[in-house]
Amino acid sequence: MTSRNKILITVFFIILTFSSLFTYWMKSKEDTFADEIISTASTSFKANLNNFLYSVEFSIKELNNNIKRSGNVQFESNNLNTFFSKMILEDNYLKGVVLAHNKFSYVIYQDNSSWATTYDKDLTDSITNWKRLNNKLETVSEWTDTYSFFLDNQKLTDILIQLRKNKYLWKISKSKLPDSRDLFTNIYETSNNDGEKIIVGLLFSTQEISKHFRSVLKFENPLVTIITTNQEIVTPIVTNDTSVVSAYKQLSPEIERLIHSWGKSQTMGAHSYSFEMFNKIFWSRIENINPNIGVDGFAVTISAADLSKTEKKQEIVYLYLSFFLTIITIIIAIVLFRKKKDSNSTSINNELQPLSDDEIIEMIKNGETEFVEFKSSIRWDYREEKVNKILEDVILKTIAAFANAKGGTLLIGVTDDLEIIGLDKDFSTLKKQDADYFELHTRKLINNQYGITFSNESLLMKFPKFDGKTICSIQVAASEKPVFLKTRNKQGNEIEKFYVRSGNASQEISSLKEVNEYINVRFKK
Secondary structure, rough: OOOOHHHHHHHHHHHHHHHHHHHHHHHHHHHOOOOHHHHHHHHHHHHHHHHHHHHHHHHHHHHHHHHOOHHHHHHHHHHHHHHHHHHHHHHOOOOEEEEEEEOOOOEEEEOEEEEEEEEEEEOOOOOOEEEEEOOOOOEEEEEEEEOOOOOOOHHHHHHHHHOOOEEEEEEEEEEEOOOOOOEEEEEEEEEOOOOEEEEEEEEEHHHHHHOOHHHOOOOOOOOEEEEEEEOEEEEEEOOOOHHHHHHHHHHHHHHHHHHHHHOOOOOOEEEEEEEEEOOOEEEEEEEEEEEEOOEEEEEEEEEHHHHHHHHHHHHHHHEEEEEHHHHHHHHHHHHHHHHHHHHHHHHHHHHOOOOOOHHHHHEEEEEEEEOOEEEOOEEEEOOOOOOHHHHHHHHHHHHHHHHHHHOOEEEOOOOOOOOOOOOOHHHHHHOOOOOOHHHHHHHHHHHHOHHHHHHHHHEEEEOOOOOOOOOOEEEEEOOOHHHHHEEOOOOOOOOEEEEEEEEEEEEOOOOOOHHHHHHHHHHOO
């Protein structure tokens, strides 16, 4: 990652941190009113409610189409279980289905990972035999219960009378399953191809559908009331706190009064009301919706204290977010700083820049130093006038000394008297007498001693020409690890020697104690 990208990332998180802090400061300074808060929550809930009703409408159409296409065989227990379990699993809201026919009654309900179902042909008997099915629709247990009708003991005839006036009914009822729960039920009448009437109840768990209405349920104790087309008022969403359920039931008469008053108004537009009860101020927002499968509108009722408390929580979220982002920004900055430090170290050691001809000439004029060494050749012994491989070890020793110190430059083809004599003698000892083969030979020596990684990353080899004479420039970076020269003693045993640059000479440190002390100081991280 480049330094520019690292800086951009850090700046981005700094901006996020200050933005969150600024948002918290601005919100804390704003005057937010209860009617404004409940209006915003009601608008969001309206969108959620419409999504729910559209889903119910789709389920109704799908079920009606299936019933119209089917014959009596479709109404057998196993066929019903197969069709409705699939339908329920594919629906985001639906939890169960009730069918009431003049020949049978049927219920299926999803209960976690299993199904509770009953299929009765004796409609006069108040005894109901239930089965629990696994996810493969296999029976795992059975039990018996008593009830007159699944929908809160209402007679089937009462339902039929109400359906003559209204196409859809909405009811809140208690499930007759062992773990009793509130059910929000849509009831309507349909028929098959034979003209047989069937009453259908689509079952929704109030607890489950509440999860889809987060805009209202972000408050601690919201009360939602649905206004049906038959002027009934049902409450599918109520506080999860059972300690206040009984108190909220006492709110119902006041909410009904407000709804009737709202209904008589000329505009029938969205409107907010406030009232006092239990020594508290409550706000109720009533809105209408386009009539959709039996629903005309809704009311959201929340205490003023709850509205204020929740708004403060929303503000404090930005403060917590700014603290969190501050910590993240600090961590990122530390990580990037450390990486940048390591990157700079690598850049100093490994990204060697080629020397210009002028720089090399200036080095030669200034003579050997802590960072510069001259060698006449790598193989040719000018005194003996023959090849001397010991000279190769001298070159390798110098490279190790530079690497173990602060780095430096080795110039081959230059005498101690600062004379440029070139590499012609060395070239003559090789199979191919040119600079390319010289580099190949030299790198092979270095690779065998110090490894290919060291050769590739810590050395830069060039062949400049001066007055027609080619010399070899080997720039050596300061190594990140100790470099040892492998050689053999008089007995022929392989040993390792440690060299460092001291002044203008390559010095061996032979004492193991001194080697360890030097390494601890030089290569300490």
